[in-house]
Amino acid sequence: MTAVMTRPAAVPVPPAPTVHGLRFELVKLLSQWRIRLMLLGCWVAPALLVAVVSDQSSLPSDTVFGRWMGQSGWAGPLVVLTFCCSWVLPLVTSLVAGDVFAVEDRLGTWRHLLVAVRSPRRIFVSKALAALVVTLVLTIGLALSSVVGGLVAVGDQPLVGLSGQSIASGDAAVAVLLAWGIALVPTLAFAAVGLLGSVLLGRSPMGLLVPAVLALALQLVQMLPLPVAVRVSLPSWAFLAWRGLFTEPTQPGPIVLGVVVSALWAVAATALAYRLFLRRDFTDLAQDGLGRRALAVGVAPLAALLVATVAVITATTDASGSGIDRGKLQTSLATAYAHLYRLQTRELHRPDVTEAQLRTSATCDKGGSLVAASASSGPGTDWRCVVVWHIPGARATGSAIYQLDVTADGRYVADGDGPQEVNGFFQVRTSTGDAPNPLWQFDGSVELISPTSKG
Template identity: 65%
Template sequence: MARGYRFELVKLFSQWRTRLLLLASWIAPAVFVAAVSQQSTLPTDTLFGRWMLATGWAGPLVTLGFAGTWALPLLTSVAVGDVFASEDRLGTWRHLLVAVRSPRRIFVAKALAGLTLILLLVAGLACSSTVGGLAAVGNHPLVGLDGHALAPSDAAGKVLLAWVCVLAPTLALAAIGLLGSIALGNSPMGLLMPTLVALTMQFAQMLPLPVAVRLALPGYAFIAWNGLFTGPAQVGPLLIGVVVGLLWAVTATVLAYRLFVRRDFTQPTDDGSGRRALTAGALPLVGLLAMTVAVVAAASPATGDGIEQEKVQRSVATAFAHLYRTQTEQLHRPDVTEAQLKATAACTKGSEGTGAQGPGNDWRCVVSWHLPDVEATGQAIYQLDVAADGRYVADGDGPKEVNGYFLVRTPNGDAPNPLWQFDGNVELLSATPKG
């Protein structure tokens, strides 16, 4: 087994595309993060993009968001989508079987070689983007998705954990790539299978799906790591996403193994078929999806799409209170605690008053708060764009002295008013808060 594993590693790493991918994954993120962190215009439409000038820990999170959407599915397709199909194209199966004499050892060696490459690629993306961000901006606190500041040590731990958690959906895509490479043979569809599955999951996440369906998709952990950056951390959806991703990885790998060891290598033309891919690959995975949807639906306290009025109001009020304290400190005003502020939010969606729910860009929230020794109640208006996955962007709509656009002086230079625009996250899995 050790000799077979080394042999497959040599074959894999001798390919120019593998070397190019490794070089790009260990260099390109650092260059990208460092370059963007020096620009005056930031990718504010990307999660944590608006904080890239404030802390180096925002860079690896921006990279992680991009990697989960595009980079990791593409890298997985190249790493494992062709690991078995290449033998079909070259017609080398019989020679390999004569040398190794065991289909089982061949499968394990190839799977381990692909896994090794994937781990190196993910490690490169994480390390490179972190080094680039810290070198360009520095080791400063990171603002979480509920407005509270994370100390550099806490930010480092959560960034590392977020990258570790996305290994689960990455391994699920890799296992699907192995299955496609075996079931479809030298067809190019085997190489594209992880990317096609990832694109399908991304499209599904944009739809107002029930919470149970959304969490049961194998790629949900690509999104659920956001919950690590709230206080308290929203670990429930993340744990479900990781477990589902690992379950898909194991199931797809077992299906690929069974299909491989039963293959007739004496016929050079037997290199995969659409019927075999459907019956031995697609149908069992569809059954797994149905089973996980049922289990999550039975165990989840949330109903519908999980975006409800009370949850949005609680999230906006919490984020506003944290960021108000940040603004107070930056403007050198007397400190005030969240308990003293007693911030609350009243949110509506379009023409809906009570019972508003669902994603959309027509949410409007009026935040109210109190200051010590001040009788008048302060109020600020926000327009919210709430995505189907629970992430939202709050845009200040007055009064301009509170949440309008103006620059404030920070230890890292001038920065926009923290209450002007901020990102937040609604925990889809939780039950509706009461009171």
């Protein structure tokens, strides 16, 4: 009689919980010296920068809201936001999301991670969520630090908007926080592109640079005379669209389009990274990422998304040409001048007037008499405008000349060119001392796309 030996049935081991994987990925990220250094810098450097710059006699007037840093504590966070949208936020996404998958290729730890987690899907989710959490913490640090620095150094005074209007401190606080929230959406889009680059390129250093290189390329593209439909379809447009919160009336069209486009890029790039990551063969130890062949798989869908977005915006909005024309510029300039004239009146302790009493209007031309009237559109440094207003209680009218530098994104800088007693000097003399002349030089914004749709 013989005994038959039977093996016990193998009990399947369930994958590790996603929460444990997320905690593990957060520990790995926060243990890196560069992440810790960024955390320290994002939570401390903006406050120090705003406090130091606000106390200087020479302010960054070439930056939006820079000339108001000494007058309102809410201007500093917007100056920091402008700088962060250009360089800091794309760099943050490069160092966090652009390396979250590539680090496993460099260290050769994919096999150990798969054995521990036992689910490629949960590995991807854990890494993506860890990159999202760290990116959020860094961005929130930049916002809160700059706000604290501005309020401590200058105070909670009203802010002058891009239409010359005075924004109460409470409304300014809400608008500043909303502006940072809007900028967070394209930051997530660049983070998603970083995830995609990290999956595609493996241990190659180019995967780490993908978001930063994309941001630099888009900045160069934004300087070109592109049609407004193409400009708004770029994932970086929301980095500029937040300015519409500080105009009167607000400019919701560009803001909504910028947020939607950035969100679409974030979803599309994350979905592509997820799909390509699950298709990777982790049993091949010689495989380093998915290779150059997979670049077309990752780049082509994003290019198709850009083309589709341009087509939809062109078909459903009033987007045409550069979006900058004489009528929009004259209306924006006249509105800003009327508000700033009242601000100057209060500084000089003159009787207050209303915009209705001033009946301000502006006449602009581009390129002088050498350019036809029909060609007065588009960005350029050759805009010349004459502002006319009515003086209450007198038959005479006042006039002032401005040279305008209009950029392709709709921002313009109006530089006063006389008369001297109105906009000819940087400061005006008041009964309490010299004060900044709000009419000497000021920023404005033209709405490139209005919310009115075709048909």
